[in-house]
Amino acid sequence: MARIDLDLAHSYKPRPQTDEDYALLPLKMSFRDGGAYALLGPSGCGKTTLLNIISGLLQPSHGSVSFDGRDVTALTPQERNIAQVFQFPVIYDTMTVAQNLAFPLRNRGVPPERIRQRVGQIAEMLELSGQLDQRAAGLSADAKQKISLGRGLVREDVSAVLFDEPLTVIDPHLKWQLRRKLKQIHHELKLTLIYVTHDQVEALTFADEVVVMTRGKAVQVGTADQLFERPEHTFVGHFIGSPGMNFLPVRHVDGHLEFGRLRLAVPPQRASALAQARELVLGVRPEYVRPAAAGDLSALPVQVRQVLDIGTHWLVTGQVGEGGQAATLKARLHPELPPPRVGETMWWSVVGDHTCFYQNDVRIA
Numbered sequence: 001m002a003r004i005d006l007d008l009a010h011s012y013k014p015r016p017q018t019d020e021d022y023a024l025l026p027l028k029m030s031f032r033d034g035g036a037y038a039l040l041g042p043s044g045c046g047k048t049t050l051l052n053i054i055s056g057l058l059q060p061s062h063g064s065v066s067f068d069g070r071d072v073t074a075l076t077p078q079e080r081n082i083a084q085v086f087q088f089p090v091i092y093d094t095m096t097v098a099q100n101l102a103f104p105l106r107n108r109g110v111p112p113e114r115i116r117q118r119v120g121q122i123a124e125m126l127e128l129s130g131q132l133d134q135r136a137a138g139l140s141a142d143a144k145q146k147i148s149l150g151r152g153l154v155r156e157d158v159s160a161v162l163f164d165e166p167l168t169v170i171d172p173h174l175k176w177q178l179r180r181k182l183k184q185i186h187h188e189l190k191l192t193l194i195y196v197t198h199d200q201v202e203a204l205t206f207a208d209e210v211v212v213m214t215r216g217k218a219v220q221v222g223t224a225d226q227l228f229e230r231p232e233h234t235f236v237g238h239f240i241g242s243p244g245m246n247f248l249p250v251r252h253v254d255g256h257l258e259f260g261r262l263r264l265a266v267p268p269q270r271a272s273a274l275a276q277a278r279e280l281v282l283g284v285r286p287e288y289v290r291p292a293a294a295g296d297l298s299a300l301p302v303q304v305r306q307v308l309d310i311g312t313h314w315l316v317t318g319q320v321g322e323g324g325q326a327a328t329l330k331a332r333l334h335p336e337l338p339p340p341r342v343g344e345t346m347w348w349s350v351v352g353d354h355t356c357f358y359q360n361d362v363r364i365a
């Protein structure tokens with residue numbers, strides 16, 4: 001296992017000029033030895049590019065990759081000792097499940113007795129023990145992908161195991177089980193795992209830390225709790241959560257906040273952090289929006305536009321302000337509260353301990 005340090009940028013173009021020419025903007029980041037990480041972001045944000053640079057399938061156009069302090073930028077995946085699992089199964093159909101799992105070990109001259117033990121251990125973890133003697137050809141797509149996962153995890157001497165959307169072909173029900181299984185396997189095997197996905201649930205259940213990416217930038221590396229409670233970038237607030245964070249542009253004037261003609265008090269504990277800021281974006285998650293009394297200084301009047309019964313809560317969409325100043329807010333309201341009526345005006349508290357403030361998309365308080 002290895003600690004992985006990146007200090008690089010990547011452009012697929014020979015002479016990059018602007019930020020748009022880069023698939024990865026300059027980034028500096030470390031992956032702890034034995035950590036479980038997810039690279040999370042929408043299509044085209046640079047996840048696969050980053051994964052391929054870590055594995056050695058791709059050389060960064062700028063900068064370096066180090067494993068345990070050793071520069072490996074020019075080394076191949078084999079020389080870096082990386083195992084990779086791709087979206088689609090990579091297995092030998094003519095071999096049995098056991099032979100497939102043993103293959104990476106046999107290739108490296110691991111003694112037969114150790115191979116037998118390790119294949120048994122991995123098969124048990126992935127619930128493949130009953131199929132060890134079956135030929136891979138006859139198995140379902142799910143089972144074949146489990147073999148691929150097993151082949152990725154079977155070696156004990158790898159620097160890291162990289163997964164590129166490995167559960168894409170898996171049936172949704174089994175997907176849930178396998179995600180949990182991978183987490184459990186990580187605890188047992190203590191491998192450095194890096195997992196690419198565009199699915200936040202997948203990332204947050206699997207990883208200790210999630211790297212959130214957008215447009216070639218890693219905007220935050222954090223635990224599920226950090227990404228939810230303190231998004232460092234508006235993109236993280238928007239991308240994590242369902243629905244994502246509410247954002248309101250506000251002006252900081254004379255110790256209070258203005259949204260159009262509406263006013264909010266600045267919480268005393270935020271006053272110093274906001275002292276120099278004028279144009280701000282207030283961010284509050286729907287989970288932390290609370291009904292409040294009319295005129296409450298932490299609240300705004302909101303006209304209810306839609307009420308959905310989500311079972312565990314009411315998901316309410318409302319409009320605050322009017323005309324060009326209007327903004328949409330969402331709140332998850334407690335199921336035991338009476339459901340709001342469409343068209344009614346409620347006061348929603350949006351400023352509290354969980355509220356974040358942003359300038360140029362970056363959190364300042």
Ligand SMILES: Nc1ncnc2c1ncn2[C@@H]1O[C@H](COP(=O)(O)OP(=O)(O)OP(=O)(O)O)[C@@H](O)[C@H]1O
Nearest residue numbers: 012022023041042043044045046047048049050198
């Ligand atoms: N071989 C390539 N040559 C040129 N441009 C590429 C190449 N591979 C990727 N890109 C571009 O680099 C950017 C990042 O792509 P990348 O595949 O890393 O994103 P991703 O987040 O993995 O997306 P997806 O989830 O769709 O796989 C995109 O703009 C993509 O078009």
